Amino acid sequence: MKASDRETRTDGGVTEDDLFNRTGTLSKRTRKERWADAFNLKVVAPLRILAGDARGVIGISLLTFVVLLGTVGPLVVKQPTTLDAELWAPPFQSLDYPLGTAALGQQVHRQIVHTTPAVLLMILSGAVFSMFVGTAVGTVAGYKSGRLDYLLMMFSDTMMTIPALPLVVVLAAFYRPSDPLIVGVILGINNWPGLARTVRSEVLSMREEDVIEAARVMGLSDTRIVRKYIIRNLMPYITVNFAFSSRRIIFEGIGLYFIGVLGGASKTWGVIMQEAYDTSDLTNIGQLHWLVFPMLMIVILVLGLILTAQAMDQLWNVRLRARHAQDGDASHGEHD
Amino acid sequence: MANYYVKRVAHAVIVFMIVTTIAFALIRLMPFGPMEMVRMRVAQQMSTSGSFSAEELERVNNLVEVYTNINPEKSIPEAYLDYMVQIFIYQDFGRSIYFSEPVGPFMLRRMQWSLFISVYGLALGRTTSLLFGAAMAYKEGSRFDQTLTGISILNRTVPFYIVGIIFLIIFAFNLEWFPSGGLYNRDYTPGVNLQYMSSIVHHAALPVIASFIAGFGGALAYRGNCIRELGKGYIRVGHLRGISDTRIAIRYVGRNSLLPIYTGLVIGMATVFSSSIILEKIFSYPAMGLATLQALNNRDYPLLMGAFLFFTLLTLLGVLIADLTYGIIDPRVKGGDERESF
Numbered sequence A: 001m002k003a004s005d006r007e008t009r010t011d012g013g014v015t016e017d018d019l020f021n022r023t024g025t026l027s028k029r030t031r032k033e034r035w036a037d038a039f040n041l042k043v044v045a046p047l048r049i050l051a052g053d054a055r056g057v058i059g060i061s062l063l064t065f066v067v068l069l070g071t072v073g074p075l076v077v078k079q080p081t082t083l084d085a086e087l088w089a090p091p092f093q094s095l096d097y098p099l100g101t102a103a104l105g106q107q108v109h110r111q112i113v114h115t116t117p118a119v120l121l122m123i124l125s126g127a128v129f130s131m132f133v134g135t136a137v138g139t140v141a142g143y144k145s146g147r148l149d150y151l152l153m154m155f156s157d158t159m160m161t162i163p164a165l166p167l168v169v170v171l172a173a174f175y176r177p178s179d180p181l182i183v184g185v186i187l188g189i190n191n192w193p194g195l196a197r198t199v200r201s202e203v204l205s206m207r208e209e210d211v212i213e214a215a216r217v218m219g220l221s222d223t224r225i226v227r228k229y230i231i232r233n234l235m236p237y238i239t240v241n242f243a244f245s246s247r248r249i250i251f252e253g254i255g256l257y258f259i260g261v262l263g264g265a266s267k268t269w270g271v272i273m274q275e276a277y278d279t280s281d282l283t284n285i286g287q288l289h290w291l292v293f294p295m296l297m298i299v300i301l302v303l304g305l306i307l308t309a310q311a312m313d314q315l316w317n318v319r320l321r322a323r324h325a326q327d328g329d330a331s332h333g334e335h336d
Numbered sequence B: 001m002a003n004y005y006v007k008r009v010a011h012a013v014i015v016f017m018i019v020t021t022i023a024f025a026l027i028r029l030m031p032f033g034p035m036e037m038v039r040m041r042v043a044q045q046m047s048t049s050g051s052f053s054a055e056e057l058e059r060v061n062n063l064v065e066v067y068t069n070i071n072p073e074k075s076i077p078e079a080y081l082d083y084m085v086q087i088f089i090y091q092d093f094g095r096s097i098y099f100s101e102p103v104g105p106f107m108l109r110r111m112q113w114s115l116f117i118s119v120y121g122l123a124l125g126r127t128t129s130l131l132f133g134a135a136m137a138y139k140e141g142s143r144f145d146q147t148l149t150g151i152s153i154l155n156r157t158v159p160f161y162i163v164g165i166i167f168l169i170i171f172a173f174n175l176e177w178f179p180s181g182g183l184y185n186r187d188y189t190p191g192v193n194l195q196y197m198s199s200i201v202h203h204a205a206l207p208v209i210a211s212f213i214a215g216f217g218g219a220l221a222y223r224g225n226c227i228r229e230l231g232k233g234y235i236r237v238g239h240l241r242g243i244s245d246t247r248i249a250i251r252y253v254g255r256n257s258l259l260p261i262y263t264g265l266v267i268g269m270a271t272v273f274s275s276s277i278i279l280e281k282i283f284s285y286p287a288m289g290l291a292t293l294q295a296l297n298n299r300d301y302p303l304l305m306g307a308f309l310f311f312t313l314l315t316l317l318g319v320l321i322a323d324l325t326y327g328i329i330d331p332r333v334k335g336g337d338e339r340e341s342f
Helices: A002-009 A033-052 A054-071 A108-144 A144-159 A164-174 A180-188 A191-206 A212-215 A223-259 A269-279 A289-315 A318-324 A329-335 B004-031 B034-046 B054-068 B076-088 B103-138 B143-157 B162-173 B194-215 B219-229 B234-242 B247-272 B276-282 B289-299 B301-329
Strands: none
Touching: A002 B234, A033 A054, A033 A289, A054 A108, A054 A289, A108 A144, A108 A191, A108 A269, A108 A289, A144 A191, A144 B004, A144 B301, A164 A180, A164 A223, A164 B276, A164 B289, A164 B301, A180 A269, A180 B276, A212 A329, A212 B143, A223 A289, A223 B276, A269 A289, A289 B034, A289 B143, A289 B162, A318 B194, A318 B219, B004 B301, B034 B054, B034 B276, B076 B301, B103 B143, B103 B194, B103 B219, B103 B247, B103 B289, B143 B219, B162 B276, B194 B234, B194 B247, B194 B276, B219 B247, B234 B247, B247 B276, B247 B301, B276 B289, B289 B301
16 A cells, blocks of 8 residues: 555544555565575585585686786786797796706797687687587477477588588688687587487477466566576586587597698797607607697596586585575475 | 488488589688689790780689689689589599699598597597496496596596697607507508508507597586486386396486487597697697698698588588488488467
8 A cells, every 4th residue: 555545544543553554574585695595505605615626626726827828827927939939948946947848948838828818719619609509409499399490400400411621621722711709619610419309309308397387377578488498407417518518629629730721920839849840850769858748738627627616516506505695594394 | 210310311311412502602602712812823824925815714713613613714603513513423522733633532641540549539439428327327426436527527628639748758759658649651562461450550559549538528417417317216116126236327327318418429520530730730640630730831732622611521421310310310400490479
């Protein structure tokens, strides 16, 4: 009942507790509290779950290490110089060049730091691209079904059969893609159909469920149903796919840089490997560190990705997340 | 059921036509694309002076057509039709500039070597990884299982070419047990004789091992599926009925755990084929992948486009085989689509 209504009462009577005037016993939560709760559930709980799993801890630390190397690293570490330091210095001997030096005295650690941003950009663009396109195509095809499904799957089948490596080689013939962002997307083009297929088959079984039917009867819009009920349940597939498509893009991308198909202005670990492979005496163990460290970087990055993805699997488990939220009713309810 | 097969094959043909169209578009429509380049090359070879008579121009155009299957004089729809007819009816992929021979037969000759190393590597890699996966599932939680799980994760983090490079450095450059490149020793005459054949094996050993690593995969996924399948009721019923353990392991557990990963495994083979570009470069193994790179470095566009279509065809065949054989291992697949559309 509105305040103005109450004022018009002139007989002095006060509207007591009529049923429709009750505001309920729940105290109204301030915006701050709501934000705190959301933060608790969305940030604190996931971190706690990851911290409770050895794979999560190792994976996240490896990833953080590489990301820091690629973002903060270039600001802190200077550009590699030539003929400034001792030639072929072995690793772990000097603080000036902890990873040793190469044929022309280039500091290997500086080379690695300054090539990391390009690698990260390549992975990010490719994996994000294939994640978005794959999820979008898969959900629409599975949810809408019918002719649209057929056309979208036809399109994704066509994309799947275009082999990424030969495509990059062909493109490199008349246009040398040196921007890592573009290389990533090209390598991603036959990466998304796999995700699209998985997502589609999941959505196909999900769309027959009662929740979805009820939502449709209630007249919720398709976008809302897809966003609220379908995409959420797909998150495990999407994160795992993100890790695996990143892995594939690293492998193929670095491989192409290594065999000299890509290159030009942007350098990646693959270019270092190529220089090292072509320049150093491969029978001399004192020169192998130049080749080994970039290889090690690939392994570190991919290991980080895979371990994190495995640990992330548990993140999408709603019950587990509720139990790990700092306080609130959910955690009590779970233990009962 | 026959309808299902017809549908899949028709689908594959349509997809290949789409990809061929893309290839045509790349050649014909790109500014300074392959056709322009070939034309400039031919023109340079023919004349030292800058200008052409009409007659010479016609000869240039004819040569361009020989090389790329596309006559620059014709309109785009006409040229497109010609291109498709050449590829689908006459299997004519044009003529290589660098190797100066028709692209089709050249690719066929190179392809056998690529297939030789890939197929052996793949067959060995896939079989062992599946066997390991099943063994790990049966011994779940044991030290054997833990060790192999660790190895499998490691295998997924190390790209095959790194393994290849390391093997090359150890076994070819340092120990000199294996050659570092080539198809076979040139001293021996090709034919059915022991020296020649053992020389082939000797040269292929390292590339096959590397492609074994590339083809090794799916062990972990298979292990997971097997464990899930082993816990199901019908396996217990099978045991109670007195069906032998081998039969249960192969026909019940093995087959049903294979279904979810089967398509992925077969399509993955196509990826291994196209990774031969990196593999053959590292091992200097002059087969299809290396030819593609040489085509790139020498701007041999006809060969490059041919190789592109060739790798696409391989992938397409992989997908088609996966689709067609899936019906055999899983009889439940239905061709029809009776879902409601909304």
